[in-house]
Amino acid sequence: MTDSSRSPYRPTRRGGRRPAVQQGPKDPARRAAYDVLRAVETRDAYSNLLLPPTLRERGLSGRDAALATELTYGTLRRQGTYDAILDACVDRSIRSVDAEVLPVLRLGAHQLLSTSIPPHAAVSATIDLARKVIGHHRSRFANAVLRKVSARGLDEWLAVVAPDRGDDVVGNLAVMHSHPRWVVQALAEALGEDPADGLAETERLLAAHNERPLVTLVAKPGRAAVADLVEEGASPARYSPYAAYLPEGDPGLLRPVRQGRAGVQDEASQLVALALTRVPVEGPDTRWLDMCAGPGGKAALLGGLAGQRGGRLLAAEVQPARAGLVANAVQRSVRDAARVVVADSTAPAWRDGAFDRVLVDVPCTGLGALRRRPESRWRRTAGTAAELGPLQRSLMGRALDAARPGGVVAYVTCSPHLAETRGVVTAVLAGRDDAELVDAAPHLPEVPDSGSGPFAQFWPHRHGTDAMFLALVRKR
Template sequence: MSDRSRSPYRPARRGPRPAGGPPTPKDPARRIAYDVLRAVDTRDAYANLLLPSLLRERGVSGRDAALATELTYGALRRQGTYDAILDACVDRSLRSVDAEVLPLLRLGAHQLLATKIPPHAAVSATVDVARRVVGHHRARFTNAVLRRVSARTLEEWTAIVAPERAVDPVGHLAVVHSHPRWMVEALAAALGEDPGGDLADTERLLVAHNERPRVTLVAKPGRAAVAELIEEGAQEARYSPFAAYLPEGDPAALRSVRQRRAAVQDEASQLVALALTRVPVEGADTRWLDMCAGPGGKAGLLGGLAGQREARLLAAEVQPARARLVAGAVERSVRDAARVVVADSTRPAWRDGVFDRVLVDVPCTGLGALRRRPESRWRRSEASAAELEPIQRALLDRALDATRPGGVVGYVTCSPHLGETEGVVRAVLAGRSDAVLLRAADHLAEVPEVAAGDFAQFWPHRHGTDAMFLALLRKAPADAR
């Protein structure tokens, strides 16, 4: 079946402008999509932050907002595939195409190959935007390339531009499912598949990365209940006792979200934080630490749970702007149990050996959230994980230093890359005699199939969540060393 059947978006019909109102922008959906793609390329902007901001700023809503969202995320997710096709449609290398023009070609390719927008409308509308942003000469070039793209379906094009699967399975999947080759290899390794083999499970993961993720909400403990979210239109979630799925609409329209009693948070993100709180500890259980707390999702959940147990949470974040987000996330937690500090957790101000529970959600490549941040797949390189591993090891070391004997540490990444997950944990354990690895799945009764040996690994194609990784470690009592 052609991908033309997969998206319902068609050009929106506009009625007459109300008398005295502001002029209606020409094709606001495509212009916003272009502006976001351009900013992603030139300013390292994040689409999930910039797109909502531009929609609000320009007063775009309804079908135009839906079209802008589809075009933006569709072009980003399928960028690798579209670039391979576009490269076959230009007279020179695609790398030589002007940077201002390339987003237009990707927008046009997405409309032609993956939506129900009629080809003539997709080409003419995109060329019209091109005239406004890059001038008539380059608009003619855009028109010529898109007409060549329109000559074949997506399936026909990929049969031409992708390597044969039997000869190069990794290269085939990289082009067909729009991921860098190195990333396909890394994900296959994390799934335990041979890069030269069938790669069936890897392909299911890549397909999931190109699907729109559902919106998941968290009811902050002690401040909101899942039943309240359901009354506001959400649906009960599959795993987390604090989660609900929002099938449609803007989360900010919910009263509980506006009041910061609920928030948007992936279900796996909730569960890895919850698992840390379930590990039994002997003796005191009153001091909790979140070492890398920004932007505050896990801190918001932990703060509520800490307050319910008469514990206190210290949430540390090195970047002041992100620390302010954390402060908003933990505001009015139960018994005001959470305090936020701006601090570098590799050189902390707190004393060693004082915390009963420590969460260290380390900076990572973000390969676990490619559904939500599709531009990340084009920003990261094979060297990215290696560059982050020293700071990840340092943070886990400092987390264990901060934990009292008998306390517990949760090491979390939003990446399944083996170098960032098992590799970091095993490297740190090899250099210490005061920590033992616990079986993480024992504390995730809702979803036991996440077990990956002693670790827990969530997957989009298996669980419908981000690919969160969790390791639980206990600081060995002094008499056990």
């Protein structure tokens, strides 16, 4: 079961056909959602990585799995909106609420405000859960708060708690679309919009972050074809020649995925790797490097393509656990062309000028993947991008060092934040005379609106992909 699964509990306004709701002493769907939300809060877990195995381990399928999926992702996506509403319903402040109680309140708010579950059933089932996970005394508090929440619909609450758009458009959008204020500002800047003009496109982007993304599959080159995925119920993707969309279900149940011949990878993530392989290089083209390879999606794609061309890929990852994921992803690549090493790419063991093509997908704020990892918006701060800047610039510089004269580097980040994208590339190139930008657009012919100028920038609301950034640089 994945975030894209069809569900009778899909978000909706009040009204319409109301599905039956499981009540009583056993409610595995709500308990699974609560446990994942607590792990996200206390262990910095990622919901998209934790929920699928939780559902499998607990034997949840069908309606139970659909409900757990909707409650988990829906609650995380709208957490900022719900917190603003809950704050108006708590006598003191939401900051005073115990950490164990908050997920219960948020789960209840989501059911009351964004699903078609009847209000009395939503409150009753949530309080039954509360008695089990936070105890009888605190469940009475949760009951009182949720009954206040149930007094209004979502639109009515937003009219109460959201700042007036004419006075504070950034604050209004932050509450309306459940994003921290600083994220709204950073995204507006990346889109080139001024708050004085209303932020119309920024609002479309924020709304896209709260929609269910399709699960995008990748057929690993030389091991599977898109036709194999179509046979399993997927449909060919819009852009990448290796991608297919899975409309519903658990991708882990598909035979090509189980066999390691295909995987799950966003379409923009595939395209930025493909663009690197399309830039002409003079001379040999047999040594490729992926400097920050975990968890291995781009490495699997590059490894297959390198093998088909008679080349080899070195995939480096500093964290041993993530290096293991890379090894699984590239296993049995064409001609076994990919080798994985645990290495710190800021102080690498390889010699300078050794590679024909280099991919550096740097650690970042993750603001480009908020559809798939909604909790990321609540974990970062306005200073996170500045804190990551030195590492990003160091890795970019090392990537240029690793490329031979005439070779090509792809600087990639899953964030549109200007400090992490153009800011890094511009700063690094300003201090070097041995590198020049290559226009990315000709190497992404499938996406005519991938960006203006030399860079490529994908967007959820424009392309239906994660907000991946790409800069191509040639070593002189």
